[in-house]
Amino acid sequence: MNKQISLAHSVGLGFLGLACFIGLWHGLATSGLVPAVFLPSPVDVYDRFSTLLERRFAGATLPGHLAASFQRFAYGFVLAALIGIPLGLLMGWYQVLDEIVSPLFDALRFVAPIAWVPFAALWFGTGIGGPIMIIFAGAFPPCVINAYRGAKFVDPRLIEAANMLGTPSHRVIREVLLPSSVPSIISGLRVSAGLGWQSLVGAELIVASAGVGYMMVQGQANVSTTTVMAGMVAIGLVGLALDSALRLIERIIQRRRGLDQ
Amino acid sequence: MGVIQFQDVGKIFGPKTSGFKALQDINLEIRDKEFVAIVGPSGCGKTTCLRMVAGLDNPTAGVVSVDGTPIKRPGPDRAVVFQQFALFPWKTVYDNIDVGLRNLNVARREREARIADILNLMNLTQYAGHFPHQLSGGMQQRVAIARAYVLDPDVLLMDEPFGALDAQTRVVMQEELVRLARKNPRTVLFITHAVEEAVYLADRVAIMPRAPGRIKEVRDIAAIRNAENWDSHEKIEDVMDLESFVHLRTHIWRSLREEKAAQHA
Amino acid sequence: MPRRVLIGFVTILVVCILWYGMTTGLGIIPSGRFPSPAETWSALIHVSGRGYGGGDLAIHVYTSLRLVVLGFLFAIATGVPLGLLMGWSRRAEAFINPIFLIIRPIPPLAWIPLAILWLGLGDAAKMMVIWFSAFVPSVINTYAGVRNIDRPVLEAAYMLGMPKARFVTEVLVPGASPMMFTGLRLSLQASWTTLVAAELVGAFYGIGRVLNVAQQDLYPGMILVGMIAVAILGWSTTKALGMAEQRALRWNTAALAARG
Numbered sequence: 001m002n003k004q005i006s007l008a009h010s011v012g013l014g015f016l017g018l019a020c021f022i023g024l025w026h027g028l029a030t031s032g033l034v035p036a037v038f039l040p041s042p043v044d045v046y047d048r049f050s051t052l053l054e055r056r057f058a059g060a061t062l063p064g065h066l067a068a069s070f071q072r073f074a075y076g077f078v079l080a081a082l083i084g085i086p087l088g089l090l091m092g093w094y095q096v097l098d099e100i101v102s103p104l105f106d107a108l109r110f111v112a113p114i115a116w117v118p119f120a121a122l123w124f125g126t127g128i129g130g131p132i133m134i135i136f137a138g139a140f141p142p143c144v145i146n147a148y149r150g151a152k153f154v155d156p157r158l159i160e161a162a163n164m165l166g167t168p169s170h171r172v173i174r175e176v177l178l179p180s181s182v183p184s185i186i187s188g189l190r191v192s193a194g195l196g197w198q199s200l201v202g203a204e205l206i207v208a209s210a211g212v213g214y215m216m217v218q219g220q221a222n223v224s225t226t227t228v229m230a231g232m233v234a235i236g237l238v239g240l241a242l243d244s245a246l247r248l249i250e251r252i253i254q255r256r257r258g259l260d261q
Numbered sequence: 262m263g264v265i266q267f268q269d270v271g272k273i274f275g276p277k278t279s280g281f282k283a284l285q286d287i288n289l290e291i292r293d294k295e296f297v298a299i300v301g302p303s304g305c306g307k308t309t310c311l312r313m314v315a316g317l318d319n320p321t322a323g324v325v326s327v328d329g330t331p332i333k334r335p336g337p338d339r340a341v342v343f344q345q346f347a348l349f350p351w352k353t354v355y356d357n358i359d360v361g362l363r364n365l366n367v368a369r370r371e372r373e374a375r376i377a378d379i380l381n382l383m384n385l386t387q388y389a390g391h392f393p394h395q396l397s398g399g400m401q402q403r404v405a406i407a408r409a410y411v412l413d414p415d416v417l418l419m420d421e422p423f424g425a426l427d428a429q430t431r432v433v434m435q436e437e438l439v440r441l442a443r444k445n446p447r448t449v450l451f452i453t454h455a456v457e458e459a460v461y462l463a464d465r466v467a468i469m470p471r472a473p474g475r476i477k478e479v480r481d482i483a484a485i486r487n488a489e490n491w492d493s494h495e496k497i498e499d500v501m502d503l504e505s506f507v508h509l510r511t512h513i514w515r516s517l518r519e520e521k522a523a524q525h526a
Numbered sequence: 527m528p529r530r531v532l533i534g535f536v537t538i539l540v541v542c543i544l545w546y547g548m549t550t551g552l553g554i555i556p557s558g559r560f561p562s563p564a565e566t567w568s569a570l571i572h573v574s575g576r577g578y579g580g581g582d583l584a585i586h587v588y589t590s591l592r593l594v595v596l597g598f599l600f601a602i603a604t605g606v607p608l609g610l611l612m613g614w615s616r617r618a619e620a621f622i623n624p625i626f627l628i629i630r631p632i633p634p635l636a637w638i639p640l641a642i643l644w645l646g647l648g649d650a651a652k653m654m655v656i657w658f659s660a661f662v663p664s665v666i667n668t669y670a671g672v673r674n675i676d677r678p679v680l681e682a683a684y685m686l687g688m689p690k691a692r693f694v695t696e697v698l699v700p701g702a703s704p705m706m707f708t709g710l711r712l713s714l715q716a717s718w719t720t721l722v723a724a725e726l727v728g729a730f731y732g733i734g735r736v737l738n739v740a741q742q743d744l745y746p747g748m749i750l751v752g753m754i755a756v757a758i759l760g761w762s763t764t765k766a767l768g769m770a771e772q773r774a775l776r777w778n779t780a781a782l783a784a785r786g
Binding site (some may be wrong): 005010011014018099100101102103113115116118197198202206217220223228235237 | 530533534535537538541558559560617620621623624625628631632633634635636638639640642643715718719722723726727734737738740741744746749752753756757758760761764
Binding site (some may be wrong): 315316317334336339340344346347348349350351360365393412 | 676678679681682683684685686687688689692696697700701703776777778
């Protein structure tokens with residue numbers, strides 16, 4: 001690899017990079033080359049963000065929209081985990097189930113989650129049910145796939161050891177198969193949280209009457225670029241927080257298992 | 262020509278004052294077409310010596326030079342055979358051997374002839390179109406040696422080339438290298454922790470105990486080998502049975518162990 | 527695996543029979559909720575013959591496919607070189623990484639309103655969001671791929687005196703390619719998701735447009751046709767990429783086969 005650089009050097013370059021990025025944005029926005037309506041400066045976005053924290057836009061304040069979005073997300077995500085993980089585990093343990101479900105699963109996998117929007121709206125409406133179904137469609141596959149992998153690829157020596165010790169089969173499941181699938185399940189949850197959050201945003205752009213996505217669509221309709229950008233920042237922050245939280249859990253579990261280097 | 266010179270060479274990893282002292286006061290001259298092995302335990306700094314000749318590491322003190330020119334960067338005049346083979350997995354055997362020649366801008370016709378020769382010499386002709394992962398470890402290392410030899414380098418650097426091979430393959434490769442080296446002599450710097458391998462292959466053996474690595478002793482082998490006519494024996498085990506071989510091996514073993522004992526005391 | 531194939535076949539058959547039974551046969555599911563096979567078929571005839579949502583099926587498929595392929599190729603053309611640069615140069619990595627860290631958490635779909643504000647409802651806005659969604663995974667995986675190349679292989683390249691340009695094309699790119707292709711597969715999936723979403727938000731042609739109009743018309747048969755079209759397109763482009771991957775990574779699949 002190319003030459004190593006010192007930590008100070010690297011941090012310095014990082015700040016320089018960020019400064020260039022924000023400086024370029026700010027410069028372009030304030031230069032008058034691009035109309036401010038289309039490219040507001042970072043300061044404008046920040047101002048709008050803080051205004052939205054208190055003032056209502058499209059029916060709610062930004063925290064209000066976020067709460068609405070997050071509630072839907074939580075329902076969809078929990079539902080996906082509750083159905084997806086047991087299904088994946090069972091598919092991993094019982095080959096017949098695997099052989100029955102896999103073809104259906106493979107056929108559905110190529111339907112982009114967002115393409116469920118019309119049926120979601122038709123079946124569950126645009127309030128809370130429809131978006132939940134979209135989130136479910138996004139978050140479900142990684143839950144199944146990772147639980148399946150975790151269950152399928154258990155070290156056979158562990159099972160042999162358990163059998164050799166005369167462990168009854170329900171205890172083999174509880175004490176060997178389940179714990180050894182946990183790291184894979186957690187990684188799956190992290191992926192599925194990311195995809196679910198993204199699907200939620202997509203769903204709210206299309207059908208919904210509240211939520212950050214809805215707020216952004218209203219911002220777009222009113223040519224309020226600052227609102228759209230403030231929404232993007234808010235979505236990014238929540239996504240980042242979700243990911244960090246699950247990453248932390250993932251790391252703790254991996255460390256406990258001695259899986260990290 | 263290919264004369265390697267270490268002059269008062271030292272190497273410290275990390276900060277100058279508090280870093281890890283890997284090498285100290287290395288002075289060694291390897292003559293043209295001479296086969297020198299550095300033998301020592303893992304972590305003694307012998308590989309660092311080789312990497313400095315290759316230009317993959319720089320000394321923090323002293324000078325490493327080839328034919329009087331201090332070394333700055335790696336180049337095809339100093340071909341390396343790595344312990345991990347380091348073949349390009351996405352290139353066929355033929356293309357792996359071809360890379361260096363292309364970098365030297367050798368004409369196509371000549372490249373083809375030289376590759377055909379070396380493939381033949383190393384018994385690789387039928388594997389020319391194979392990818393490295395389709396070959397066993399021994400075959401892969403054979404390709405790596407061919408890749409280095411085909412460049413006709415001034416200096417050949419071999420970093421524990423047989424360390425990753427199983428015992429049987431290793432013996433075959435050692436015998437083959439002896440044949441190659443006697444038929445087609447090069448300046449060779451050979452790194453190993455196996456005393457027998459060093460004695461069997463080298464003209465001279467440099468003994469390097471653990472860090473800070475320094476050269477404790479350089480033992481001449483070639484004189485004894487020629488006097489006792491080792492090369493008349495085709496099999497390595499026959500050579501290893503000879504009294505002169507056993508004697509040298511024991512001497513070098515003892516020399517390395519005494520150092521350890523002294524450090525432990 | 528004949529048993530696996532057989533069970534899969536039976537499963538699909540059972541699902542089809544259930545579908546027919548629940549809709550047409552027993553009428554448990556009302557056709558306003560989910561279409562019967564006959565309704566789906568007639569919707570397919572409708573869209574491929576008379577056309578629906580502003581054009582016939584061929585135009586919608588062509589529009590969507592073209593946008594995804596173009597956006598995807600554009601993302602590769604920009605993302606892979608940047609990933610190579612970041613993988614190769616620690617300086618470039620230190621300089622660019624923080625920018626990525628702040629942009630990356632924003633899901634590609636969240637760029638849609640901004641893209642529409644900037645570029646309207648035409649192709650340009652869709653290209654922008656597809657490019658964005660495919661760009662990030664291709665950069666990150668190429669970058670990780672370069673970092674994954676064995677050190678001795680890089681040293682062998684230095685030792686052999688490789689010129690810069692050849693080093694990039696013959697060492698960095700093939701060395702990074704296994705992870706790069708993983709990234710490209712993610713990119714392709716993301717491209718389809720983003721495109722469908724963007725077309726649902728607003729478009730003149732495209733599969734997303736069909737879905738959108740069908741949703742407003744409460745036309746379940748057409749919705750299902752649209753979804754099947756999305757799935758087939760996603761599947762076939764993924765297959766095409768998989769074939770390209772198999773070709774490019776012949777040396778690697780050989781390794782896998784040798785290891786059993």
